[in-house]
Amino acid sequence: MDTGTVRIFAIFLAVVLPxxxxxxxxxxxCQDFKSCNSCLSKGSCVWCVNKAICTxxxxxxxxxIYPSHIRALMAGSQFCPRxxxxxxxxxVQSGKEERIVVRITQIYMYMAFxxxxxxxxxxxxETIINATLVADEVFCEPVVxxxxxxxxxxxxxxxxxxxxxxxxxxxPLIICRCDMDPNCPACKKQL
Numbered sequence: 001m002d003t004g005t006v007r008i009f010a011i012f013l014a015v016v017l018p019x020x021x022x023x024x025x026x027x028x029x030c031q032d033f034k035s036c037n038s039c040l041s042k043g044s045c046v047w048c049v050n051k052a053i054c055t056x057x058x059x060x061x062x063x064x065i066y067p068s069h070i071r072a073l074m075a076g077s078q079f080c081p082r083x084x085x086x087x088x089x090x091x092v093q094s095g096k097e098e099r100i101v102v103r104i105t106q107i108y109m110y111m112a113f114x115x116x117x118x119x120x121x122x123x124x125x126e127t128i129i130n131a132t133l134v135a136d137e138v139f140c141e142p143v144v145x146x147x148x149x150x151x152x153x154x155x156x157x158x159x160x161x162x163x164x165x166x167x168x169x170x171x172p173l174i175i176c177r178c179d180m181d182p183n184c185p186a187c188k189k190q191l
Contacts, residue, residue, distance in 0.1 A: 030054045035168045036080035040067045047080065049108055052165035063108055081106040083159055083169035084136075093186040094147040094177045100140040102159050102171045107136065114162035120145070121170070122155035131159070145173075151180035 030045035031054060039047045039054030046066055048059035068076035084103040092098045100118065116131040118140035131140045138159050147153035156170035176184035 030056050035166070036065060037077045037082070037168050040065065040077050040080070043067050043069065049081065050110060079106055081108065081111070081161075081167045083167050083171055085169060086171070089172040089174050091174045091176060091184065091186045092145060093184070094153075094175050095144060096186075097142045097144050099142045100157055100171070100173070102138045102140070102157055103136055104138060104159055104167055105136060107133070111161045117160040117163065118143075119158045119160055119166070120155055120173075121158070122153060122175070128160070133161075145175045147175040147177045150177075151184070152176050 030039065030042060033039040033042065033045065033054040036047040036049075036054075039045045042054075044067070045054050045056060046059065046064050047054055049063035049065060051059065051062055064072075064074065065077075065079045066072040066075040082105060084105050086103070090100065092100070100120075102118065112133060116133050116138055117128050118131045118138065120127045120129070120140075120143065122145070127143070129141045129143055131138045133139075140157065145153075145155065153175040155173040155175055157173055158170040159167040161167070176186050178184060178187035181187070
């Protein structure tokens with residue numbers, strides 16, 4: 001082979017095949033990323049789906065999501081298991097039992113057969129409740145949420161599978177007190 005052909009072949013390999021030296025460089029900070037999207041934003045880290053870890057090491061027999069600049073079947077954050085963020089925040093009534101439903105995407109087959117949980121975060125506190133997966137929706141067990149001293153309180157609901165592995169993102173939630181604001185949409189539903 002002449003020099004020109006070797007150069008073209010080397011460029012072809014660099015573009016078509018991901019270089020393991022490029023993917024698996026020694027980046028000790030990859031393990032600091034706890035979500036798939038943040039992991040892939042690093043550029044040199046990969047997300048091991050079943051292990052739910054960010055690494056530069058091999059994922060073994062796991063589904064691997066590569067950064068978008070790597071030419072691979074699953075490359076880019078669109079493959080990350082995540083909560084689908086609705087256009088509007090969900091509004092619930094303070095002190096009333098509610099069943100919260102969270103829509104998710106990128107559910108891998110083995111996830112479906114594991115325990116599911118909803119993690120509700122409000123004012124720096126977390127509550128974890130059991131949940132059930134049906135198609136692409138996670139149904140949290142009924143829960144009573146409170147806004148204690150304000151008419152409205154913000155919260156978020158994230159989804160856990162296999163007890164503690166989290167989907168990216170959270171469903172934004174507003175808890176309103178009808179005694180402080182009877183015009184809250186959740187209060188009007190009661191009429």
